[in-house]
Amino acid sequence: MVDFYENNNANVHRGVHTLALEATEMYEQSRECVAKFINAKESCEIIFVRGTTEAINVVAYSLGLNDLKEGDEVLISLMEHHSNIVPWEITAKIHGFKINYVDVTSDGLLNIQDFENKITSKTKIVCLSHVSNVTGVVNDIKKLAKIAHAHGAIILVDGAQSVPHMPVDVQNLDVDFLVFSGHKMLSPTGIGVLYGKKELLQKMTPFQGGGEMIKDVIFDSITQSCNISWNELPWKFEAGTPNICGAVGLATAINYLKKVGMDNILAHEQALTKYAIDGMKNLSKVSFYGSIDSNKCGIITFSFADLSSHDVALLCDSYGIAIRSGYHCAQPLHQIFKLQSSARASFYLYNTIEEINRFLEVLQEIQNF
Amino acid sequence: MSSAVADYITRIEGTCGAGSDIVVVLKFDKKDQALEKILKKATLKNTIAGVIYDLTYEQSSFRFYASGKIIFRGVENKQTLNRIIDALLL
Numbered sequence: 001m002v003d004f005y006e007n008n009n010a011n012v013h014r015g016v017h018t019l020a021l022e023a024t025e026m027y028e029q030s031r032e033c034v035a036k037f038i039n040a041k042e043s044c045e046i047i048f049v050r051g052t053t054e055a056i057n058v059v060a061y062s063l064g065l066n067d068l069k070e071g072d073e074v075l076i077s078l079m080e081h082h083s084n085i086v087p088w089e090i091t092a093k094i095h096g097f098k099i100n101y102v103d104v105t106s107d108g109l110l111n112i113q114d115f116e117n118k119i120t121s122k123t124k125i126v127c128l129s130h131v132s133n134v135t136g137v138v139n140d141i142k143k144l145a146k147i148a149h150a151h152g153a154i155i156l157v158d159g160a161q162s163v164p165h166m167p168v169d170v171q172n173l174d175v176d177f178l179v180f181s182g183h184k185m186l187s188p189t190g191i192g193v194l195y196g197k198k199e200l201l202q203k204m205t206p207f208q209g210g211g212e213m214i215k216d217v218i219f220d221s222i223t224q225s226c227n228i229s230w231n232e233l234p235w236k237f238e239a240g241t242p243n244i245c246g247a248v249g250l251a252t253a254i255n256y257l258k259k260v261g262m263d264n265i266l267a268h269e270q271a272l273t274k275y276a277i278d279g280m281k282n283l284s285k286v287s288f289y290g291s292i293d294s295n296k297c298g299i300i301t302f303s304f305a306d307l308s309s310h311d312v313a314l315l316c317d318s319y320g321i322a323i324r325s326g327y328h329c330a331q332p333l334h335q336i337f338k339l340q341s342s343a344r345a346s347f348y349l350y351n352t353i354e355e356i357n358r359f360l361e362v363l364q365e366i367q368n369f
Numbered sequence: 370m371s372s373a374v375a376d377y378i379t380r381i382e383g384t385c386g387a388g389s390d391i392v393v394v395l396k397f398d399k400k401d402q403a404l405e406k407i408l409k410k411a412t413l414k415n416t417i418a419g420v421i422y423d424l425t426y427e428q429s430s431f432r433f434y435a436s437g438k439i440i441f442r443g444v445e446n447k448q449t450l451n452r453i454i455d456a457l458l459l
Contacts, residue, residue: 308442310384310392314434318420326385341385369417 001188001249011241013212027244030251031234037254038178039169040195044233047201048247051192052160053083055179056127058194058237059156060087061207063125070096073122075153077102077110078336079132082329084158088127097124104336108135108290116147123153130162134330134344135290136273136299138162145174154200160184164348165269165297167262176200182246187253191246194237201233210239257349265349269298272347272356276300279360285367289337298347301328304366309341312366316343319362370451374458377403381450384440391450393439400437407433407457429453 004026010019012027028043035043049055068074074088078101092099100123103114110128119126126148131138141157148155154176162168163178164185170178177200182191196204206213213236215229230236257265277300280286285305292300304312313325324344327334334342345359370378377399384390395403407424414430415423422433431441444450 308384308390308440310390310440311432314432314436314438314440315421317438318434318436365417369415369421369423 001245001252004245004248009245012244013235023244026248027242030247033251033254034193037258038163038193038195039171041171042198045195045198045201047194047196047234047237048242049179049192049194049237050190050243051181051183052081052158052179053087053192055177055192055194056083056156056158057087058207059125059177059179059196059204060091062204062237064091064095064097065205065207067204068095068097068124071122072097072124073120074099075102075115075119075123075126075148076100077115077128078104078332079108079110079134079137079330080127080129080332081133081158081160082331084127084129084156085332098122101332104333106336108132108137108333108337109294110137110139110144115144119147119151119153121152123148123151126153126155127158128155129158129160130168131159131165131297131299132290132330132333133161133299134301134328134333134342136161136296136301136346137290138166138295138297141173141175145176149174161297161299164257165262166266170195182250182253185250185253186256187250188246191243191250193250198233201237204237206230206236206239208237208239211241213237213239260349266297268349269347269351270296272351272353273298273300275353276345276347276356276359279356280363283363283367286363289339289342298351300345301342302345303339303342307366307369309343312343315366315369316359316362319358319365321359321362371455371459374455377458378454391441391444393441393450393454395437395439397437400435403437403458404433404435410457426453426457 008022008026010023012024031043031046034046040046074097076088076099088099100118102118103111105111128139130141145155156177157175159168159178159180163180176197178195180193183189213231215231218227220227277292287303289301309325313323316323326341328344377395378393379396380394382392384392411424411426413422413424420435424431431439433439
């Protein structure tokens with residue numbers, strides 16, 4: 001990124017000077033890199049956005065413009081991050097479609113029976129997280145996508161917690177949209193990805209207008225208005241100057257992750273998680289939330305008897321250990337767990353067994369407090 | 370809150386998900402001075418020395434963290450919080 005700003009920085013798809021062409025080349029190469037990383041058919045299926053939240057908003061607002069209307073239904077689970085709830089609630093109020101929520105079991109697993117009961121011919125889109133940001137539980141997206149498609153619905157998958165941590169293949173999963181953020185995968189903040197199947201993106205109307213996303217804006221002196229035609233994919237959805245350096249940074253991060261190997265990253269995280277859970281089971285004041293035995297990524301959500309999650313986080317912070325506290329932007333799931341908040345430890349490729357040992361020592365100290 | 374007390378504080382924020390808990394973030398270079406003042410006025414219930422101090426003042430319980438953060442719980446409103454902070458830090 002430093003190299004980009006020092007040597008190649010310019011706006012993309014506009015100028016004809018050397019810097020502009022270099023920047024454009026690097027930006028589009030980054031798109032290619034992302035496409036290969038998730039096995040998209042074509043790079044035009046990759047839209048650069050600010051992050052997962054913006055990606056979901058793009059889909060919710062764009063589908064709302066033409067495709068979702070009164071009588072239609074959107075199916076969401078109660079384990080979703082607020083970013084996969086709120087955009088749908090807002091657009092439902094504008095366009096009059098209905099949202100149905102799939103229940104989650106007391107140990108944080110998607111209730112498949114409830115999913116099958118609630119999906120109907122009225123369901124136009126199913127919106128699910130691949131991995132819960134609260135519990136780390138992995139949903140069987142391939143199976144759920146199959147069910148969605150059998151009912152004529154499309155599926156949007158929130159991959160914010162899966163794409164950084166495990167191999168994700170959009171063609172194998174057969175998902176229609178996949179969204180994720182760069183900042184959760186060693187990349188800078190402010191860059192993320194909306195993957196969409198080409199045929200769907202082509203039919204969708206962009207909801208953000210501006211430079212770059214249009215082919216023509218021609219003023220008609222008779223009607224005193226402008227006739228507008230959209231640019232081709234993917235630029236149709238990238239209004240204004242994009243986060244060029246962010247895209248370059250994301251591609252650099254992806255290349256690093258690929259070098260380590262996504263299978264290796266997943267195995268490492270799962271080993272750390274199991275080790276930490278085994279250690280935490282010895283602490284009588286610790287309670288876990290979400291299944292600790294099922295297929296899950298490197299997330300452990302827990303609470304301490306007599307301590308708020310913020311106390312646990314601040315105590316850990318005093319020893320140089322950063323964990324999250326609160327409801328992690330997933331209040332409905334905390335309602336199911338009957339919790340006001342929880343503490344969440346999460347692991348990535350750079351964490352070590354030694355760090356987990358230190359974490360367990362600190363938890364022991366907290367227990368003794 | 371008096372301006373003398375405000376000089377100790379960087380930020381005050383509500384905690385996500387935990388009802389009425391409030392975190393007071395102290396200025397890094399003022400936190401030790403603040404702790405000294407607080408320990409003179411509040412009652413110490415429990416401590417991990419140099420890490421956390423579990424305290425009460427009047428009817429309020431709070432925890433002071435050596436990193437310079439104080440969590441107040443169950444404080445009714447901002448006025449009450451300001452009054453307690455004033456009393457502790459003036």
